[in-house]
Amino acid sequence: xxxxxxxxxxxxxxxxxxxxxxxxxxxxxxxxxxxxxxxxxxxxxxxxxxxxxxxxxxxxxxxxxxxxxxxxxxxxxxxxxxxxxxxxxxxxxxxxxxxxxxxxxxxxxxxxxxxxxx
Amino acid sequence: xxxxxxxxxxxxxxxxxxxxxxxxxxxxxxxxxxxxxxxxxxxxxxxxxxxxxxxxxxxxxxxxxxxxxxxxxxxxxxxxxxxxxxxxxxxxxxxxxxxxxxxxxxxxxxxxxxxxx
Numbered sequence: 001x002x003x004x005x006x007x008x009x010x011x012x013x014x015x016x017x018x019x020x021x022x023x024x025x026x027x028x029x030x031x032x033x034x035x036x037x038x039x040x041x042x043x044x045x046x047x048x049x050x051x052x053x054x055x056x057x058x059x060x061x062x063x064x065x066x067x068x069x070x071x072x073x074x075x076x077x078x079x080x081x082x083x084x085x086x087x088x089x090x091x092x093x094x095x096x097x098x099x100x101x102x103x104x105x106x107x108x109x110x111x112x113x114x115x116x117x118x
Numbered sequence: 119x120x121x122x123x124x125x126x127x128x129x130x131x132x133x134x135x136x137x138x139x140x141x142x143x144x145x146x147x148x149x150x151x152x153x154x155x156x157x158x159x160x161x162x163x164x165x166x167x168x169x170x171x172x173x174x175x176x177x178x179x180x181x182x183x184x185x186x187x188x189x190x191x192x193x194x195x196x197x198x199x200x201x202x203x204x205x206x207x208x209x210x211x212x213x214x215x216x217x218x219x220x221x222x223x224x225x226x227x228x229x230x231x232x233x234x235x
Contacts, residue, residue, distance in 0.1 A: 034223065036225075042228075043124075043208065043225050043226055043228045044228075046225075088159075090161060090162065094212075094223065106150075106152065106167055106212075107152075107212070107223050108164075109154075109161045109162040110161055111161040112159070112160070112161050114159060
């Protein structure tokens with residue numbers, strides 16, 4: 001069965017410090033990978049998605065970046081954190097389909113990382 | 119373009135009474151629709167999904183949702199609320215178009231469900 005691991009679970013970082021959050025998926029190949037952020041009192045905002053190694057699409061211009069060095073590894077980074085980067089970060093995966101039109105692309109989520117920038 | 123609107127940011131019901139969480143969607147193509155639940159400081163758990171096979175979808179913990187294309191709605195219901203249902207609920211729309219393109223998984227803003235004893 002497929003599983004998704006995300007760490008750390010909680011993180012407190014000072015403003016201006018770097019960030020690295022890691023997400024790995026097991027039990028599947030070539031997944032679509034996603035990073036979402038949930039700010040306090042808000043819904044989930046898609047930050048990045050990836051369809052393959054080295055292929056990253058950014059949805060929102062910001063202080064963050066993402067990388068996919070391996071097929072099932074997705075990393076969220078920042079060189080210098082801002083206070084506004086605080087939030088709950090979720091990694092997710094969905095199955096890659098090589099057909100032209102696909103439905104039912106259910107996403108599976110990690111347990112999330114609570115980031116507090118102080 | 120896809121979008122999803124959850125019409126209520128907060129719903130409060132008494133234990134044992136029905137629950138209705140409203141969701142409207144917009145999609146250029148036939149959508150896939152989902153409801154997820156998030157308990158405090160936890161990840162998301164899938165409640166149910168619309169697969170286009172049946173318009174009334176049954177999920178876990180007694181929840182169900184009805185897909186109404188004419189109303190572009192996918193409201194979540196439960197006949198009798200339980201204290202453990204208190205959580206944040208997200209309506210989600212996805213579709214994928216084109217080769218080598220990731221699904222655009224779009225979340226609603228969420229509805230916080232509170233249960234009164």
